[in-house]
Amino acid sequence: MSLKKKQKAGTYEVASQWKLMWWKFKKHRMASIALPIICIMYLLTMCCEFFSPSLPLERYKKYVECPPTPIHLWDHEGTFHGPFVYAKEIGRDPETFRKTFVDSEDEIVPLGFFVHGSKYKFWGLWETDIHFFGAKESGGAYFLMGTDSLGRDLFTRILYGGRISLSFCLVSIFFTFLIGLTLGGLSGYLGGIFDTVVQRAIDLIMSMPSIPLWMALAAAMPKEISQLRQYLLMSIIMSLIGWTGLARVVRGKILSLREEDFVTAARLSGAGHGRIIAKHMLPSFLSYIIVSITGSIPATILGETALSFLGLGLQAPTISWGTLLQDCQTVETVAAKPWLMFPALFIVISVLMFNFAGDGLRDAADPYK
Amino acid sequence: MLGNYILKRCLQLIPLLIAISIVIFVIIQLPPGDYLTTYIIQQEASGLEVNQSNIVLLTKQYGLDKPVYMQYFYWIRNIITKGDFGRSFQWSVPVSQLLSERLPATIGISLLSLVVTWGIAIPIGIYSATHQYSVFDYVFQFIGFIGLAVPGFLLALISVYFIFTLTGVSLTGLHSAEFLNAAWSWAKFVDMLPRLALVVFIIGLSQTAGMIRQMRAMLLDELQKQYVITARAKGLKEKKLLWKYPIRMAVNPMISTIGWTLPGLISGEMIVSIILSMPTMGPIVKRAMITQDMYLAGSFLLIVSCLTVVGTLISDILLAIVDPRIRFGGVAE
Numbered sequence: 001m002s003l004k005k006k007q008k009a010g011t012y013e014v015a016s017q018w019k020l021m022w023w024k025f026k027k028h029r030m031a032s033i034a035l036p037i038i039c040i041m042y043l044l045t046m047c048c049e050f051f052s053p054s055l056p057l058e059r060y061k062k063y064v065e066c067p068p069t070p071i072h073l074w075d076h077e078g079t080f081h082g083p084f085v086y087a088k089e090i091g092r093d094p095e096t097f098r099k100t101f102v103d104s105e106d107e108i109v110p111l112g113f114f115v116h117g118s119k120y121k122f123w124g125l126w127e128t129d130i131h132f133f134g135a136k137e138s139g140g141a142y143f144l145m146g147t148d149s150l151g152r153d154l155f156t157r158i159l160y161g162g163r164i165s166l167s168f169c170l171v172s173i174f175f176t177f178l179i180g181l182t183l184g185g186l187s188g189y190l191g192g193i194f195d196t197v198v199q200r201a202i203d204l205i206m207s208m209p210s211i212p213l214w215m216a217l218a219a220a221m222p223k224e225i226s227q228l229r230q231y232l233l234m235s236i237i238m239s240l241i242g243w244t245g246l247a248r249v250v251r252g253k254i255l256s257l258r259e260e261d262f263v264t265a266a267r268l269s270g271a272g273h274g275r276i277i278a279k280h281m282l283p284s285f286l287s288y289i290i291v292s293i294t295g296s297i298p299a300t301i302l303g304e305t306a307l308s309f310l311g312l313g314l315q316a317p318t319i320s321w322g323t324l325l326q327d328c329q330t331v332e333t334v335a336a337k338p339w340l341m342f343p344a345l346f347i348v349i350s351v352l353m354f355n356f357a358g359d360g361l362r363d364a365a366d367p368y369k
Numbered sequence: 370m371l372g373n374y375i376l377k378r379c380l381q382l383i384p385l386l387i388a389i390s391i392v393i394f395v396i397i398q399l400p401p402g403d404y405l406t407t408y409i410i411q412q413e414a415s416g417l418e419v420n421q422s423n424i425v426l427l428t429k430q431y432g433l434d435k436p437v438y439m440q441y442f443y444w445i446r447n448i449i450t451k452g453d454f455g456r457s458f459q460w461s462v463p464v465s466q467l468l469s470e471r472l473p474a475t476i477g478i479s480l481l482s483l484v485v486t487w488g489i490a491i492p493i494g495i496y497s498a499t500h501q502y503s504v505f506d507y508v509f510q511f512i513g514f515i516g517l518a519v520p521g522f523l524l525a526l527i528s529v530y531f532i533f534t535l536t537g538v539s540l541t542g543l544h545s546a547e548f549l550n551a552a553w554s555w556a557k558f559v560d561m562l563p564r565l566a567l568v569v570f571i572i573g574l575s576q577t578a579g580m581i582r583q584m585r586a587m588l589l590d591e592l593q594k595q596y597v598i599t600a601r602a603k604g605l606k607e608k609k610l611l612w613k614y615p616i617r618m619a620v621n622p623m624i625s626t627i628g629w630t631l632p633g634l635i636s637g638e639m640i641v642s643i644i645l646s647m648p649t650m651g652p653i654v655k656r657a658m659i660t661q662d663m664y665l666a667g668s669f670l671l672i673v674s675c676l677t678v679v680g681t682l683i684s685d686i687l688l689a690i691v692d693p694r695i696r697f698g699g700v701a702e
Contacts, residue, residue, distance in 0.1 A: 200384070200385065200388070203385060204385060204392065206628070206629055206632070207385070207389070207628060207632065207674055207678050207681065208389065208392075208632060208670065208673075208674045208677070209631075209632035209635040209636040209639070209670075209673055209674070209677070210632065210633075210636055211636035211637075211639055211640060212635070212636065212639060212654065212666075212669065212670050213670065215654075215658045216658060216663075216666050216667070216670060217396065217399075219400070219658035219659065219661055219663075219666065220396060220399030220400050220661070222401075298518065306520055306522055306640055309522060310640070310655055312655075312658055312659065328526060329644075331529050331530060331533050331539050331541060334526060334530045334533075335533050335534055338530065341526070341527070344526075344527075347520070348518050348523070351517075351518040351519075351520075352514060352515075352518040355514060356514075
């Protein structure tokens with residue numbers, strides 16, 4: 001229904017704030033493209049065991065550093081086979097003695113949906129060997145994005161890495177939210193010395209360059225800890241520096257709301273500080289918080305990947321997009337094996353999509369537009 | 370009036386600087402083991418006799434037998450009075466020596482990036498705002514989005530990769546191999562220019578993207594205001610009208626946010642110079658962080674943060690000169 005029709009039908013006037021936001025959000029072209037893509041990416045990475053053709057640690061020893069195998073439907077003679085990739089013939093370059101992979105003319109690896117492959121435990125719950133898409137015969141050399149220096153399928157690793165990278169930013173945002181909301185809220189509501197201290201702390205953090213500060217904190221992190229603890233510690237480190245933006249937004253909103261009549265009324269009726277903030281103030285600026293959070297997700301993704309890329313964030317064997325990119329630290333590797341840059345594509349797409357969605361949300365949350 | 374304002378701002382800085390130094394001291398102390406134990410381990414590892422009198426000397430110099438807060442005072446005193454930032458274990462030289470070798474390049478490149486960022490962002494922002502929804506506006510907005518989404522280190526990698534595959538030249542480092550140890554000459558300078566331009570461009574791009582958006586939004590807001598309509602109604606030429614008021618208003622927030630732009634640029638400089646192996650602080654600070662060579666890492670953070678604070682001060686003073694309302698204690702923003 002268009003806006004005019006809604007107005008006529010009378011649904012516009014009675015629509016809730018969230019409904020109005022949702023209508024406006026849907027009208028934002030880039031954002032309405034971005035949201036489904038974000039959902040797809042989360043779906044792919046959440047169920048990465050099922051969607052990946054192989055396992056993240058499974059090594060194809062014959063196919064070390066194999067370039068991506070493009071998917072074909074018709075062969076050289078034009079006969080239709082359904083999706084397939086050409087089998088690889090392994091040779092040696094007579095000059096450089098490097099391994100070479102050449103498409104064999106007559107041997108193909110047929111691909112299909114819901115194929116049986118390596119066994120895995122879906123979400124650690126039940127065991128199965130069904131993969132969404134892959135080589136029909138188990139062990140077939142199908143590498144959508146090539147393999148790494150140990151012969152592991154890169155696409156599989158990207159999906160598993162996405163699970164870490166994309167969930168990492170949510171966990172980190174959760175901590176950011178916790179700190180920013182508490183400190184910003186209290187600072188705006190209480191005012192006085194507490195406000196001054198928090199504001200100076202924000203000034204302090206904002207005047208320090210974030211990457212070296214993250215690096216220093218990450219460097220001080222103990223080295224021998226479990227993957228889960230490292231993940232949590234890193235997300236806390238990111239939020240320790242990232243909360244300032246949110247706190248400023250929250251404080252500004254609370255300052256302007258504090259003088260509103262409905263807050264005074266609540267106070268006169270004997271409501272406590274916590275109740276006034278949570279029940280009366282929070283709902284009226286929740287949309288701004290959501291906008292601010294969506295806006296800070298890209299920065300978190302970029303920060304995590306940059307740190308992991310430098311070897312100071314998440315460490316191998318944890319797979320994240322940043323740790324995957326560690327393989328292309330030098331120009332020489334990148335020039336010889338450009339497909340190792342595929343994780344970067346996923347980083348850029350996810351950051352772009354979150355930016356678009358954030359823009360759409362900001363426009364939607366602004367009632368004066 | 371202006372003098373008073375500057376004095377007031379300078380006094381406000383002192384607590385901030387003290388707070389920064391405390392935070393960094395805490396960071397330096399975070400990894401297990403202190404200065405001395407690391408030093409002894411390192412000496413033993415390299416097969417050297419641990420000199421007892423040396424240890425006593427170091428203990429005294431850094432107050433290592435005293436409680437932590439006294440150590441902080443010793444640390445600060447050494448920095449302020451002697452310019453002694455401690456020792457780098459990894460390089461076995463005083464930190465101040467490493468800093469004096471590499472810090473000027475870091476700061477120079479960062480400042481150059483700032484200038485380039487402004488030089489690109491302000492004209493494009495003005496163009497985009499005055500030609501809203503034109504083809505170029507969309508093009509610039511698209512480039513801006515890419516600049517925001519592609520992290521600096523990726524951009525560095527990709528551009529070096531393309532330059533390498535297309536021309537076979539590896540554009541890493543600030544000088545090519547034949548000029549590396551040569552004395553300064555015109556040829557060396559010319560050789561450096563494309564490399565410098567690449568670094569500055571890559572560092573500046575993400576900042577430029579954000580700045581174009583900001584400039585465009587600010588100017589669009591200004592252009593809707595009534596004084597613009599009045600001026601236009603009076604028959605003022607479009608160009609003169611634009612330069613006289615709205616652009617000045619739109620540039621103001623850019624000056625006032627130097628304090629946040631600078632840390633961003635230095636962060637960017639650090640990562641990009643690691644990839645491009647520039648002779649700046651980036652690569653050595655990264656290694657210092659990995660090996661927990663905390664005095665080197667901490668000193669870099671300290672200096673850079675202090676410089677940022679000073680940069681903010683300068684921007685505030687500039688703003689007071691540009692905007693009389695601030696000078697006379699009126700509106701803060």
